[in-house]
Amino acid sequence: MSQPAIETHDLTKRYGKARGITDINLTVNRGEIFGFIGPNGAGKSTTIRTLLGLISKTSGSATVLGYDITNERKEMLAHVGYLPSEVFYYDGMRAKDLLKYAASFYDGDFTQRIQDLAARLDLDLSKRIDDMSLGNKKKVGIIQGLLHSPDLIILDEPTSGLDPLAQRTFFDLIREENERGATVLFSSHILSEVQNICDRVAIIRDGRIIETQSIAELRRTAVKRVSVTAAGEVPLNLATLGLPAGSFAGAETEGPQTSFVFNGDCNVLLSALAARRLADVNITEPSLEEIFMHYYQDGADRGGAAHDSAAQDGAQR
Amino acid sequence: MNVYLFEFRRQWRSFLAGTLTQAIVAAVFLGGMYPMYHDSQKDVEKVLAGFPPRFAAAFGITKDMFSFGGFFAFIYVYLAIVAAIFGALWGLKVFGREKLDRCMDFLISKPASRMGLFWQKALVVLTGIVVMNGVFLGVALWVRTSVGATSPGVGQFVLMALAVGGVQLIFAALGALIAVLAPRLHSVTGLGVGLGILGFVLSALPPMTNESNFKAISPFSYFNVSQMQTQGTYETGYLVTAGALCVVALAVACVAYVRSDVKA
Numbered sequence: 001m002s003q004p005a006i007e008t009h010d011l012t013k014r015y016g017k018a019r020g021i022t023d024i025n026l027t028v029n030r031g032e033i034f035g036f037i038g039p040n041g042a043g044k045s046t047t048i049r050t051l052l053g054l055i056s057k058t059s060g061s062a063t064v065l066g067y068d069i070t071n072e073r074k075e076m077l078a079h080v081g082y083l084p085s086e087v088f089y090y091d092g093m094r095a096k097d098l099l100k101y102a103a104s105f106y107d108g109d110f111t112q113r114i115q116d117l118a119a120r121l122d123l124d125l126s127k128r129i130d131d132m133s134l135g136n137k138k139k140v141g142i143i144q145g146l147l148h149s150p151d152l153i154i155l156d157e158p159t160s161g162l163d164p165l166a167q168r169t170f171f172d173l174i175r176e177e178n179e180r181g182a183t184v185l186f187s188s189h190i191l192s193e194v195q196n197i198c199d200r201v202a203i204i205r206d207g208r209i210i211e212t213q214s215i216a217e218l219r220r221t222a223v224k225r226v227s228v229t230a231a232g233e234v235p236l237n238l239a240t241l242g243l244p245a246g247s248f249a250g251a252e253t254e255g256p257q258t259s260f261v262f263n264g265d266c267n268v269l270l271s272a273l274a275a276r277r278l279a280d281v282n283i284t285e286p287s288l289e290e291i292f293m294h295y296y297q298d299g300a301d302r303g304g305a306a307h308d309s310a311a312q313d314g315a316q317r
Numbered sequence: 318m319n320v321y322l323f324e325f326r327r328q329w330r331s332f333l334a335g336t337l338t339q340a341i342v343a344a345v346f347l348g349g350m351y352p353m354y355h356d357s358q359k360d361v362e363k364v365l366a367g368f369p370p371r372f373a374a375a376f377g378i379t380k381d382m383f384s385f386g387g388f389f390a391f392i393y394v395y396l397a398i399v400a401a402i403f404g405a406l407w408g409l410k411v412f413g414r415e416k417l418d419r420c421m422d423f424l425i426s427k428p429a430s431r432m433g434l435f436w437q438k439a440l441v442v443l444t445g446i447v448v449m450n451g452v453f454l455g456v457a458l459w460v461r462t463s464v465g466a467t468s469p470g471v472g473q474f475v476l477m478a479l480a481v482g483g484v485q486l487i488f489a490a491l492g493a494l495i496a497v498l499a500p501r502l503h504s505v506t507g508l509g510v511g512l513g514i515l516g517f518v519l520s521a522l523p524p525m526t527n528e529s530n531f532k533a534i535s536p537f538s539y540f541n542v543s544q545m546q547t548q549g550t551y552e553t554g555y556l557v558t559a560g561a562l563c564v565v566a567l568a569v570a571c572v573a574y575v576r577s578d579v580k581a
Contacts, residue, residue: 045581052426055578078428086581088419090327104319105427144423 003066005030005152005183006051011060013050020046021207023060028185028200033178035198035215036187037292043207044187045085048156052082065151078106081150085157085187087141089129095140096125099147106148117143120169134161142170146177153177154185159193171197191289203295210295223263223291227282228273230256241272250293261290320429320437324411325444331410332445335403339453339481342399346392348460351385355464358383374524379543385466386546389457389477393542394520396453397484401537402513403449404485407442408492409505412570416502421579431575439567442489450482469546480540480551483559487536488512490566497570500580533558 006028013020021043028034053073067076103110203211247264381387415421520537532538539559
């Protein structure tokens with residue numbers, strides 16, 4: 001079996017005493033689209049920048065496409081395309097000149113490829129990048145990240161600034177690259193995007209991976225969205241249901257209806273509900289956003305201990 | 318060599334500006350002013366006699382400035398300041414380009430070793446220095462022939478003129494060091510001009526104070542052009558200091574460029 005596209009072992013980056021990322025254990029298989037989600041400051045960009053050698057790791061190890069990120073960085077980068085979250089380029093350059101310069105780092109002639117990508121993204125390459133809108137600058141970034149048909153595409157918040165039409169084209173391009181065989185690491189805090197395009201996802205919180213699962217698995221976990229409608233006009237009081245503490249979160253009430261996210265034994269939930277007179281019950285798979293919020297709200301409610309154990313679980317998977 | 322070619326294309330106008338400036342300064346001073354000084358020696362001596370000795374020394378005014386070599390030693394400090402300013406500017410600009418334009422991510426995420434990037438950039442700066450000093454040397458030799466000067470000899474005069482390139486190398490290395498170590502860069506023009514002027518001010522300290530220890534902190538003074546003119550040699554200790562300063566500045570800059578984290 002071929003080596004994973006990305007494999008990290010206890011990858012850690014510290015900025016003096018400040019936290020960066022801690023003991024990141026991540027395996028991204030070849031050919032998959034892997035989501036990397038977490039709020040701002042969770043450590044997504046730090047992880048990506050460490051993998052690319054933009055910043056040096058403090059400890060741990062990592063390989064990208066089988067190359068050691070420290071000792072074989074140049075060889076590794078020849079096969080990687082990277083789109084940073086914020087795109088800045090040289091002052092006064094036209095897009096075509098910037099892309100020509102970017103292409104000069106790789107073996108081959110990418111003139112046609114650049115033109116094809118520009119046509120797909122509806123980008124005028126003769127314009128100065130300084131005069132471009134944020135969305136068009138992002139398109140330049142997308143082309144420079146994809147022009148050499150890399151084996152691994154690392155996207156850090158790639159859609160910010162893109163209009164919906166350009167986003168659609170962008171996702172089409174990424175899917176085509178993936179069908180060609182490219183692995184994609186997709187970092188975002190826009191969960192609907194991750195949910196739509198990714199095969200698996202890692203959730204990062206406070207510099208640690210707290211969960212790594214497939215999108216399907218993640219939605220199949222014990223975490224469920226529960227919506228119950230009381231038979232009368234008074235909604236259910238969750239506190240009196242007898243559910244274990246910490247097993248429910250995000251409760252919302254509207255009329256006789258109560259919605260909440262439940263994480264626990266479904267038999268306990270069904271027993272608790274069976275003891276009440278209800279007009280309706282709906283138990284559905286939550287959206288990725290609800291799962292994500294569950295992980296974060298859960299952490300905030302219960303402190304870090306539960307997540308430290310989750311992080312270990314995630315690391316062992 | 319793609320980085321070299323890219324940087325050269327971004328930098329050639331500044332190389333041209335530096336080369337033309339130095340060529341004009343050399344032509345005006347050596348070709349225009351020297352004959353006037355030489356022809357009006359007695360009148361000029363009368364004027365200079367009224368200058369306070371330390372003030373005159375600070376500006377390199379000596380009794381020998383009526384010979385071609387002596388006049389060159391007199392104007393050396395002005396040639397050196399032009400060279401220092403452009404050297405510092407090029408070091409700052411070429412090594413700080415990605416910091417100035419906030420596009421370090423773009424360059425450093427490309428498949429090139431950081432060491433390779435550093436030396437390609439260094440080669441661009443060196444190209445500018447070689448071109449500028451080559452043209453300057455050509456102009457200076459042409460003027461020497463035009464004014465009919467026979468002393469110093471060609472070899473000795475070339476060695477005197479090379480002092481300007483030596484100063485420029487030092488300031489280019491210092492510019493590179495600052496560019497690499499500075500967390501943020503804003504106005505490299507102001508910084509480059511400031512460094513050149515600082516070099517000029519420091520060069521005035523040893524003659525003004527009669528304290529030769531100040532020469533150690535005055536890069537312009539590492540190359541004693543007057544001594545080269547009269548004795549045919551530079552001061553070995555200061556030559557070594559100049560070389561060591563260049564090597565250490567570049568080595569530290571190189572290590573920092575290779576190892577430092579790229580800020581987002």
